[in-house]
Amino acid sequence: MAETADKSQSLAEEYYVNDKQTTVVEKAVEVKEVENPKVAASEEPVAEKTVEETTPVAPAVAQESSEVTPPPAEESTEEQSSGNVEENSGNEDVAEETPEIKLETAPADFRFPTTNQTRHCFTRYIEYHRCVAAKGEGAPECDKFAKYYRSLCPGEWVDRWNEQRENGTFPGPL
Amino acid sequence: ILCPLEAFIVQHILTISVMGLLSCFRSTVLRKCSKGSSGMSRFLYTNNFQRNLISSGGNESYYGYFNRRSYTSLYMGTGTVGGITSARIRVPNVGCEGFMCSSHLSITQRNSRLIHSTSKIVPNSEIQNITTEMVKTPEVSRWMDQVIPTIAPCDAAEPWQLGFQDAATPIMQGIIDLHHDIFFFVIQIGVFVSWVLLRALWHFRSKMNPIPQRIVHGTTIEILWTIFPSVILMFIAIPSFALLYSMDDIVVDPAITIKAIGHQWYWTYEYSDYNNSDEQSLAFDSYMIPEDDLELGQLRLLEVDNRVVVPAKTHLRVIITSADVLHSWAVPSLGVKCDAVPGRLNQISTFIQREGVYYGQCSEICGTNHAFMPIVIEAVSTKDYGSWVSSQVN
Numbered sequence: 001m002a003e004t005a006d007k008s009q010s011l012a013e014e015y016y017v018n019d020k021q022t023t024v025v026e027k028a029v030e031v032k033e034v035e036n037p038k039v040a041a042s043e044e045p046v047a048e049k050t051v052e053e054t055t056p057v058a059p060a061v062a063q064e065s066s067e068v069t070p071p072p073a074e075e076s077t078e079e080q081s082s083g084n085v086e087e088n089s090g091n092e093d094v095a096e097e098t099p100e101i102k103l104e105t106a107p108a109d110f111r112f113p114t115t116n117q118t119r120h121c122f123t124r125y126i127e128y129h130r131c132v133a134a135k136g137e138g139a140p141e142c143d144k145f146a147k148y149y150r151s152l153c154p155g156e157w158v159d160r161w162n163e164q165r166e167n168g169t170f171p172g173p174l
Numbered sequence: 175i176l177c178p179l180e181a182f183i184v185q186h187i188l189t190i191s192v193m194g195l196l197s198c199f200r201s202t203v204l205r206k207c208s209k210g211s212s213g214m215s216r217f218l219y220t221n222n223f224q225r226n227l228i229s230s231g232g233n234e235s236y237y238g239y240f241n242r243r244s245y246t247s248l249y250m251g252t253g254t255v256g257g258i259t260s261a262r263i264r265v266p267n268v269g270c271e272g273f274m275c276s277s278h279l280s281i282t283q284r285n286s287r288l289i290h291s292t293s294k295i296v297p298n299s300e301i302q303n304i305t306t307e308m309v310k311t312p313e314v315s316r317w318m319d320q321v322i323p324t325i326a327p328c329d330a331a332e333p334w335q336l337g338f339q340d341a342a343t344p345i346m347q348g349i350i351d352l353h354h355d356i357f358f359f360v361i362q363i364g365v366f367v368s369w370v371l372l373r374a375l376w377h378f379r380s381k382m383n384p385i386p387q388r389i390v391h392g393t394t395i396e397i398l399w400t401i402f403p404s405v406i407l408m409f410i411a412i413p414s415f416a417l418l419y420s421m422d423d424i425v426v427d428p429a430i431t432i433k434a435i436g437h438q439w440y441w442t443y444e445y446s447d448y449n450n451s452d453e454q455s456l457a458f459d460s461y462m463i464p465e466d467d468l469e470l471g472q473l474r475l476l477e478v479d480n481r482v483v484v485p486a487k488t489h490l491r492v493i494i495t496s497a498d499v500l501h502s503w504a505v506p507s508l509g510v511k512c513d514a515v516p517g518r519l520n521q522i523s524t525f526i527q528r529e530g531v532y533y534g535q536c537s538e539i540c541g542t543n544h545a546f547m548p549i550v551i552e553a554v555s556t557k558d559y560g561s562w563v564s565s566q567v568n
Contacts, residue, residue, distance in 0.1 A: 101448065101560045101563045101564060101567075103429040103430060103447075103485070103488065103556070104429065104447065105428055105429060105430055105431040105447045105491065106431060107427040108426075108427050108428070113422070115512070115520050115521055115522070116518060116519070116520065116521075117493060117519040117520070117521040118517070118518050118519045120519070121519055147447070147449075150446045150447075150449050150452065151431040151446050151447050152431065152493065152519070153446075153519075154433055154435055154444065154493075154495060154519075155444060155446070155452070155455050155457060156435075156497065158452050159452070162452065
């Protein structure tokens with residue numbers, strides 16, 4: 001804890017100083033230029049990571065990403081250099097944090113294509129509890145449904161429904 | 175005949191006067207905020223500091239402190255009336271003096287570089303083109319801003335602003351384009367109808383026509399003024415329907431779900447994608463910062479103590495509901511506006527294309543403090559978002 005606090009303070013101090021002074025920014029730019037070969041070496045794994053991160057979220061987006069038109073050479077070099085620097089710092093932060101954050105949520109359901117998602121939330125909740133009733137408490141197949149209804153339903157609704165289930169007054173077909 | 179030195183002086187004076195005229199014209203007629211130049215740098219500068227705080231993580235993070243207080247008040251608030259918090263937020267002193275001459279230019283360039291650095295994760299080439307167009311800063315405008323500093327907040331309403339705020343999503347860009355197309359027809363039709371009306375008033379006045387005609391009919395004019403309006407309506411309806419159906423939600427699976435719950439008079443946000451049980455939840459309240467506690471550079475009636483942090487260039491799903499009365503969750507830069515109805519979950523999908531801070535307000539009259547429940551969305555890079563979530567969940 002103390003080590004992380006020190007690191008966070010040092011990082012905040014560095015950024016805070018960099019924001020105010022212009023000369024330090026120029027030095028940072030020079031450092032970036034010097035570090036170009038290292039950044040170039042690390043480009044491919046970063047790209048692979050980004051591709052891997054995007055594919056499970058939405059396959060359509062992954063298909064579309066292959067059709068990205070390459071930007072002009074000058075802009076691409078600038079973008080790559082500063083982007084890689086940011087991603088490197090991000091990787092360091094991610095390495096410090098043990099739990100991984102996956103950007104995934106309940107998928108869109110074609111049974112509920114409209115703006116109104118009330119029944120979607122209700123249906124996901126019922127599906128989870130049917131799964132639990134069928135396969136038993138703590139079944140791995142039911143974790144998916146649990147994530148889905150937690151993503152869609154407000155916390156107060158879930159608490160109220162849990163209370164109704166315990167009292168036996170839940171209106172849905174369990 | 176002037177000597178070369180005098181000629182140079184005269185040219186210089188003329189250049190300065192022309193520039194003055196241009197600036198005067200720009201300030202009076204083009205009161206709408208300039209796209210992507212000085213206005214954006216103001217908020218991106220603030221956002222940069224916020225981003226650094228997010229990246230630092232740990233218990234000392236900017237969001238951790240308020241999250242703890244808000245988390246407690248979430249449960250205590252069930253039976254109590256939500257009050258306006260008086261917490262003070264440490265934001266860097268960003269004001270008018272920060273945008274003078276060279277420092278302003280360096281800030282603009284750095285922020286432009288920051289924006290460009292995250293464009294490699296664009297999933298669609300068309301969206302990338304739109305993003306490039308949105309982010310691109312004209313060189314002339316940048317040069318003029320260096321000499322004549324102007325501060326135009328592009329992602330919050332400028333005082334007396336009539337036009338749209340700068341678009342941050344394809345939907346908002348489509349809305350702006352549709353407005354421009356329809357406005358073209360509106361002006362043409364208005365001018366034509368006014369011309370016909372004034373001409374009729376003039377040519378059929380009582381002096382020239384003491385006895386008015388009783389029966390007037392023309393088959394040709396009937397056919398013309400039936401066909402032409404329908405053609406015009408077709409030209410208006412086709413892009414309008416195209417935009418309307420492009421807002422459908424089922425096109426792409428979202429990566430993040432945010433729940434916005436309206437209360438009197440604040441918003442509660444929940445991120446439940448990272449829960450392992452029903453009790454554990456990333457939830458916080460978002461109260462307006464009172465006018466007395468505003469720091470220099472912050473906006474009146476728009477700042478909140480806890481911002482909604484989302485990753486840019488990611489498909490988002492926002493589920494909007496209310497706990498007491500009707501509210502409306504509206505952010506003009508994102509082109510979203512959705513009612514918060516108690517007992518109903520309304521869903522909107524959005525795709526933010528550039529990092530920044532976007533402001534909105536409750537848009538459904540909800541009581542005495544309807545004007546004091548703003549919405550602030552901060553779009554950051556995916557890495558920073560991961561750091562923020564890690565700092566909040568732990």
